[in-house]
Amino acid sequence: HTRCADVTGVQTCALRSVLKALNSLKLLGRKHNIKDATGIIFERIQETPYSEFLIALAQLDKERIWPVIDRFINMPDRRGQNVAVRALVLTKDKKAIGYLSKIASFDDMENSKLAIWAIAKIDGPEGAEALIKYLREESGPRRIFAAQAVNFLPENERAKAQEEVEKIVKGPDVSDEMLFALAQVSYMEPFKSLLTDKSVEPAVKVKALRSLAIAGTEKAVEIACIGIDDSVPDVRLEAINTLASIATENTIPYLIRALGDKEPEIRKAAVNGLSGFSPTEPVLSALSAALDDTDEGVRRAAIDAFLQLGEPNDEMVSILKNASAKSTDPYISEKALYILKLWGKDK
Numbered sequence: 387h388t389r390c391a392d393v394t395g396v397q398t399c400a401l402r403s404v405l406k407a408l409n410s411l412k413l414l415g416r417k418h419n420i421k422d423a424t425g426i427i428f429e430r431i432q433e434t435p436y437s438e439f440l441i442a443l444a445q446l447d448k449e450r451i452w453p454v455i456d457r458f459i460n461m462p463d464r465r466g467q468n469v470a471v472r473a474l475v476l477t478k479d480k481k482a483i484g485y486l487s488k489i490a491s492f493d494d495m496e497n498s499k500l501a502i503w504a505i506a507k508i509d510g511p512e513g514a515e516a517l518i519k520y521l522r523e524e525s526g527p528r529r530i531f532a533a534q535a536v537n538f539l540p541e542n543e544r545a546k547a548q549e550e551v552e553k554i555v556k557g558p559d560v561s562d563e564m565l566f567a568l569a570q571v572s573y574m575e576p577f578k579s580l581l582t583d584k585s586v587e588p589a590v591k592v593k594a595l596r597s598l599a600i601a602g603t604e605k606a607v608e609i610a611c612i613g614i615d616d617s618v619p620d621v622r623l624e625a626i627n628t629l630a631s632i633a634t635e636n637t638i639p640y641l642i643r644a645l646g647d648k649e650p651e652i653r654k655a656a657v658n659g660l661s662g663f664s665p666t667e668p669v670l671s672a673l674s675a676a677l678d679d680t681d682e683g684v685r686r687a688a689i690d691a692f693l694q695l696g697e698p699n700d701e702m703v704s705i706l707k708n709a710s711a712k713s714t715d716p717y718i719s720e721k722a723l724y725i726l727k728l729w730g731k732d733k
Contacts, residue, residue: 424450437469444476451477455485467497475504480512487516495527502531506538514543521550529554530567537573552579555594556586565594569601574609581612588618595621599628607632611640619649626652630659638663642672650681657684661691665702669695674705677718689721693728703731 424447440458443450451473458470467489474482482504489501502520505513517539520532533554536547554560555568555576568576580586580594595613598606610632613625626644629637637659644656657676663669676688689709692702703726710722726732 437465437472440469440473441476444473448477448479452481459485459489464494464497467492467494468500471497471500471504475507478507478509480508480510482508483512483516490528490531498528499531499534502528503535503538506535511543514539514547517547518550521547521554530564533564533576534567534571534573537568537571548575551576555580556583556590558587558590560590560593562593562597565597566600569597569606572601572603572605574605577609578612581609581616584617588616588621591616591618591621592624595624595628599631602632604634604636607634607636607640611637614640614644614647619652622647622649623652623655626655626659630655630662633659633662635663638666638668642668645672645676645679650679650684653679653681653684654687657687657691661687661694665695665699667701670701670705677705677709677713682715682717685715685718686721689718689725692722692725698729698731703729706731 424443437458440451440454443454455470455473458466458473461467471486471489474485486501486505486508490498490505492498502517505516507513514536517532517535520528521536524532533551536544536551539547551568551573552575554564556579565577577594577598581591591613595610598610607629610625610628613621613628616622616625622644626641629640641656641659645653647653647656653676657673660669660672673688673691676684679685679688692706695702706722706726710719710726713719713722723732
């Protein structure tokens, strides 16, 4: 064909033809004779190891991939290992774990991660056992990949592997990379266990909360709120900062509750967090109460917050007029009047 005159065009057209043929074979195999279809694909794969051949083989008859899987795993480029992982996952067979572990041992970290994650999706307890081995014996990236993969295990296979993850995250030397990685895949159970354990060092809880802040999800809010009841002020403060940084509507009640904390710095952090929300009634009520806080820093943070709330409404104007007229703190009364003038609402 004229459009396939150059080398690249020929390769592209050939690949398109192969894909069409494969799709036809898969359809015929599902409707009629799978043995014949897989036999054709198996023979073709001996000649040209296209990745699509291996995937099609795994979809139609997983038993036919075992004699050829090493050919893809041992390819000099990463593409062969990548397609091998995809095919092995499709088998859901415990025999795949050995091959996936081999791929995971190679230098390419992206394929290593995919292979370890794939182990978690293999049927039976063997996947969990393989991950436990990584968690106990490996260090660095592969241990992190295995910890993430525990989140992908079926619920009934997860308990022992999760215990290993929890031991790691509760240790004083747990890395930020490990905590960030767990937060990235929304694996929250280890964070919950860590934050509720009174024996865990406060510094570790603070690191965990910072990781949750980066995750920024609703699940992270549910876990981070545990920290606002911790006995250590530094942990409570980090919990408030985390909730404030996530800034979803679900964080508002926790920030309001923190205004009752005995530590002024924590109350101030809660006020600063509330300043990032729309001026709803709960937010304005909480900020109004904070204008009378016993701590000067909290009061000042509360009045300054009104400048961050956007277009003034009647309730905001009423609160500031009251503060301007009745506050015994000169900074509050003067700042309230300044804001009203700025808004053109001082009359």
